Amino acid sequence: MNFASDNIVGASAPVLHAILEANAGTMAAYGNDEISQCVKARFNEIFEREVSVFFVTTGTAANALALSSAVPPYGLCVCHREAHVIDDECGAPEFFMHGAKLAGLPGVGAKLKADDVDVYLKSLPKAVKQMPPKALSISQVSEGGLVYGLDELAALGAVCREHGLSFHMDGARFVNALVSLGCTPADMTWRRGVDILSFGATKNGGLMAEAIVVFKPALAEALDYRSKRAGQIISKGRLIAAQFEGYFADGHWLDNARHANRMATLLSDGLLQLPGVRLAWPTQANEVFPIIPKTLDQALKAAGILYHPWTDLSLPEAEHVADHEVLIRLVTSWASREEDVRRLLEVASSGISRHAAE
Amino acid sequence: MNFASDNIVGASAPVLHAILEANAGTMAAYGNDEISQCVKARFNEIFEREVSVFFVTTGTAANALALSSAVPPYGLCVCHREAHVIDDECGAPEFFMHGAKLAGLPGVGAKLKADDVDVYLKSLPKAVKQMPPKALSISQVSEGGLVYGLDELAALGAVCREHGLSFHMDGARFVNALVSLGCTPADMTWRRGVDILSFGATKNGGLMAEAIVVFKPALAEALDYRSKRAGQIISKGRLIAAQFEGYFADGHWLDNARHANRMATLLSDGLLQLPGVRLAWPTQANEVFPIIPKTLDQALKAAGILYHPWTDLSLPEAEHVADHEVLIRLVTSWASREEDVRRLLEVASSGISRHAAE
């Protein structure tokens, strides 16, 4: 059983089917085909306004390209200090932004508070030695599995406007947040001040399909050139667009995310029943961050269950992981099977019991 | 009928089938899966030695990453002045190489001569104002549809060694050249001095599948980091590796290229029968570059046949395109149908006749 991430499974059936459908016949290359145009129009509907859409193949490319459109080489981009963009992309944003800097701020569960961002921005010296802040990047869902509420997003959007920053959302798990909040894509983005979005589909059923969705037109102006120049304009473009066709059809994308979140809740609730287990912070989407006894950790591993240990850097101030404990991350996906979740809980339960008995 | 390029069709059936096969179950992400490992081993067999392989999704990314491993930011990369890397990638090499420069030399049919490269390199001032040459990049097949012979490759390889350059081959149409020469991949690459190869599969049947194949180990050292940083490490890595599985199985890749080349020969031979039609240079792979009367050009277009006009910059010195003529490019692929080629020839033939009659 693999709870290591939501990218350890393949593509979902509707996505594959759409690829097969789109594969026949000849069409213009490099995204100048009808399917690409059609899918872009679909994004307008989904976001209830005209948006600019750029397809890429990885979340890292989506984030780095998005930030490069908002931050000049001498600029600063504020993010959480555990953000994917600062921690997990081997410096892709710095590469695409040509040496611009990411400034990582702290925050519980890898979420940023608007006030903290505001205080930080106000603390920066007004001097030429200080790279000027040009963008804020947040992850919705956060790297701690938390979901920004609509008010929190609005507050961050207001800080961005006040300080003249562009507001970027890394939506690698966009739909997991969306169904968690039960709001519309528009409500969770541009209506709260988001200017540019990395819209992830790969983790939620795509084969390799991510989109940059731009709400502030100025940020879209050069993205085609930047994307081409980054080797991100796929020659058989219809085969990336088609993935979104299958993804959006019949609410498939929403169903996938709802399933993943439900599996996480099931997992989270089950774990909380066990003595000695607590959550680092609440389960709000498709990731669970329990602090568990090391003995349980061993039992889970012995049962062949795959997952990652996690950093305790973003625990609430009073909280800490004891020597006999470990903080882990369990991720569910559209493809997670309820029986696997229940099996994990059984393993955990008997692991705890056995240890208590010893 | 579309002869605009070889990327206007989808993926071939064996490639799609391999994706579907690989899609089931869970596997480690980011290329740490068994399929990726297996396919990399397959590359060793194909090239008859140990090679390093890096999967990417576009030819532009393959070229730009490959060059970035060979050319430092202050270096120079020599190529043909019509090379894809200098002309068609919106500066991707310059982006990935951090501002290194491409120097474009002339040559008939977009091929470089070893002597010309040698003379150019010797002409460069030995001064700090001169960016030092660090790599040679050629396209096999060339942008003019010509194939470098094994001796020509060896001569270029020798020039590279003499001047301390790395030797890069843009193999967007690698297999078309391979079957044209009837040699082995090893013979066409490292045995002639090639250090690093962009091994294209997309144009010849892949969905989005390109590989960087490295023969000079030093060039492979940091490519994983550079690729990650460029957003080119696909999370569901097995689904790019799988494409190569399908591609290599049962000689599928060779069959595809042989078919494409045969279609081009058919087309080329047919066109040469027509009065007023001549070739800019010979047809050697899957592209035909005829110089045709403008009246014929109009007839072809009127029949809905798609293709691109082409530059006459690399014609042989004595040759030129007259006012009433146009140089065009016709590209065939693994999916070109013989009936479409014959239909084009018919249209052309009757176009010529009609015009003669008028």
Place this chain on the structure above:
Amino acid sequence: MNFASDNIVGASAPVLHAILEANAGTMAAYGNDEISQCVKARFNEIFEREVSVFFVTTGTAANALALSSAVPPYGLCVCHREAHVIDDECGAPEFFMHGAKLAGLPGVGAKLKADDVDVYLKSLPKAVKQMPPKALSISQVSEGGLVYGLDELAALGAVCREHGLSFHMDGARFVNALVSLGCTPADMTWRRGVDILSFGATKNGGLMAEAIVVFKPALAEALDYRSKRAGQIISKGRLIAAQFEGYFADGHWLDNARHANRMATLLSDGLLQLPGVRLAWPTQANEVFPIIPKTLDQALKAAGILYHPWTDLSLPEAEHVADHEVLIRLVTSWASREEDVRRLLEVASSGISRHAAE
């Protein structure tokens, strides 16, 4: 005797004197001092309008920073193919522009014609693979020692406006051109459409003192950050500003350039008296480009006279350098002594005679 360049002498006395004057006492660092402010105001007077001024220490830095403000990383900058920016700066513009590309066009005497630029710009494909042109850079004086006339500048300015390019002037020998034309700085720059200027002082008497002068305010917005980031904001800023104080005082800068140009004219006229000597193109500022017999070349060298051979790439079409000839460049400066010029002419004259006698 050294005619190799105009940077082989030290600083002029008024410049040195101004440094010594400014050296005493304490002042704010990094250009926040009164002298810097004062000199910047002086630039406003000189250019008859408000300009933004940024001090740097080399012409390469001035050019590269100026271009980086006008050309985004995915953009194209048009220049002459022998321009200093493309040929003599080890890729500084590409570094500062983060991989943007320089496109070098031909032109007699290293000058560009407005029509040629226009034709080139119109020939560029409107496609994402094509880096969009964003700036034109010319050298006034050109690398061939020619001076653009006011009409020629206006025509180039018009082409820039039509195509939406910023217009950069590399004024390493700005004042030599200025006194050659006998016009005002305003007439030779913004009144003809120039948007940003590398204003050189080092070659004409400075110690290390160059300024970027910006006429189009948008280009000045981030130059302070870019300059700091390039290590070009001098900590003891007053000591670079002071050089301009001494330079501008009492018409010293104009006198220096007039002297240099006069020496070049003297040299040029004298050489033209000699049999077998002709000019590659006219002498218009402080550089002379004679085509001389190789025997004369040997005689000059034997007399210990220093200068550089020059490329014949920008000769007029009908012209060429014969096997027994060589094209050389002789540069005069504010410090050239008339006696040295006359001595060179004597050496040349007797060299020619001796050879004729042999």
Place this chain on the structure above:
Amino acid sequence: MNFASDNIVGASAPVLHAILEANAGTMAAYGNDEISQCVKARFNEIFEREVSVFFVTTGTAANALALSSAVPPYGLCVCHREAHVIDDECGAPEFFMHGAKLAGLPGVGAKLKADDVDVYLKSLPKAVKQMPPKALSISQVSEGGLVYGLDELAALGAVCREHGLSFHMDGARFVNALVSLGCTPADMTWRRGVDILSFGATKNGGLMAEAIVVFKPALAEALDYRSKRAGQIISKGRLIAAQFEGYFADGHWLDNARHANRMATLLSDGLLQLPGVRLAWPTQANEVFPIIPKTLDQALKAAGILYHPWTDLSLPEAEHVADHEVLIRLVTSWASREEDVRRLLEVASSGISRHAAE
């Protein structure tokens, strides 16, 4: 009275004199002159071995170029989180390193401990998402005015060797540290494992004169190109080299630093006599970091004394600045006058008394 920094004064008399001496006559440009060669040989003597030397005009350029030779674009450079390179250079290192990242660690008085660096390096994941560490950069004197002892340097050098990092020293105040330790330049650098040094002269008497001194030959290989490309190769190169001539002659550089340090000690000792004044950390070179009552701060400012407030981020753990206090930085230089220091102490003393009396 200005204690804001050591760059608020001009150049020292011997430095100016050397410039005037070197100014006469013609010499080869771009550092190919005898003075430059001579001064480079002098560096060999000073460092008791062959070193490579590159002259630049700012400390920012020296640091950024040095780091660019040690850290590839995908690499990581470890430094203190208050290091000049990370905090005060508007991202120059990131620009010159093409997007490589600086990782800032904590440490009292802006000094790094070898153990902390070691622990940090060991904590980095061995994964492609993690930029690999390639260099350590320290400031000697630290940004907190502290001097690394020889053992501390050796320990850091050992950590670098163990982890395969290049070891960079930002020596903007190199000589202040040198005379504080009373050791030789060799002892304080390569004998302790330092690979590359930013050797500052500007703050200690130069006009604009910094040098990069390279001990690990591989790091010097491309620095000429990088420097040219950064616009840092001065055309009248002898006039930057000459500054070092004057600087090194007759122990002038050492005298200057000794004076500056002595003035700081005088200042520091005097301040410590005052009630309510303590040092954030010891005074070891030419900077004093007292924590003073806000009332004293006001008195000093009222007397027209210039200096900067300072961050309390690097105070020892137990220490803190109270609400009624402020942490300030006072910098002395080769040009500081003892009478000014005594006058400051008098103002401070009477400020304290007056406040006590109120």
